[in-house]
Amino acid sequence: MKLHNTERNYSEKLKDIETLARGLPAVSIMEICGTHTMAIGRSGLRRVLPDNIRLISGPGCPVCVTHDREIDNYLELAKDKRVIIATFGDLLRVPGSKGTLNAARSQGAGVVVVYSTLEALRLASNNPDHEVVFLGVGFETTAPTAALSIIQAKSQGLGNYSVYSMHKLVPPALEALLCDGSVKLDGFICPGHVSTIIGTSPYTFVAEQYKKPCVITGFEIHDILDGLYLLLLQMRQNKAKIDIQYIRGVKPDGNPIARKTMDTVFRTGDVLWRGFGVIPNSGLHIREEYRDYDASVKFGLAMDHHYINEKEAICSCGDILKGLKTPNECDLFKGLCTPLNPFGPCMVSTEGACAAYYRYEA
């Protein structure tokens, strides 16, 4: 099959997948990127794949895996009259145990939506009487941009800028899923733009230790079909390696400059993930030499790892992020929890599994 050729239509690619699937037992393939979740939902792919090929959504939406401890921390920070919160719009409606940023904003909190850390820096230089705190949420794609903003703030002597780093890393979450073993996983559709930064080597353990095939995949439905084809091909050949389907966006070595930038500013540490609890070395903490730009140091934000929100007990987001449940297996789905009135983060975020299922698969 000639890969990466949009001339080959959807149904031809599906036929190729069916042919490969015929020789396989039932397999579960996890995608770990919110944009993949959306693309799979929109295309209706789950309904047309062979019965023995199951696609499940993993912890691929950074907003969804942000822990209530972190959300409550920044909501507390938003109450401080000196503080302007600079955030990506994705976080506005995400509920912690005490409301949302949107609600805080309507009660007078300084909350500004930015599209990049460049804007957050400008906000700081334009508001010298305020402390601007950028909410750093995201995986390896976004973390370098937060790191650069800290380097820039330091070089400009911008003392009223800091970052609350809630950044998380994808490979440790894969390890946590594989280690846990409560979900049967046979292969991974790996995230395109995270891999643009990290390249292939951080996934090597998935293939070598756990013998699971991985394919770094682009975001068009054609990409996803090609990615699935490559995964099933590995399975048929009893191989487990890291393939790149998304050649136009990913070099095997990723982006070394971006990684060096991340490493300059951040060190890895144990952090809480919604649904998982603590995952070792899965978060990015700001290094000591940049502590003046670390909002958790500057404002003494608590980082205890024993933090239970009672809401989590009735909301299935945690199990959904681990692939233990599908959104329609949650008691709240489409009842108490809808996109207009979201109860949990997987419904709030446009990239969340529940939002995707609600729109396309329910």
Place this chain on the structure above:
Amino acid sequence: MSMCLAVPFKIISTDGEMAVVEVNGLTQNISIALTPEALPGDWVLVHAGYAIHKIDEAEAKETLKLWEEIHEASQY
């Protein structure tokens, strides 16, 4: 903005670590600090105001189709 989406833009001009980029008549000021090898005329994947990867032109045009679809899909 979507947290793992990156969109292809063409670099029009550069000024140190900053660049003006354009796609479909839409221009933006972005940082090329993470892709210092990018030059005017190159296509880059832009995520949250920063170029994160240099791509070739044919591939960039192919990727644009998808971005439009996803953009439509993410409108509630």
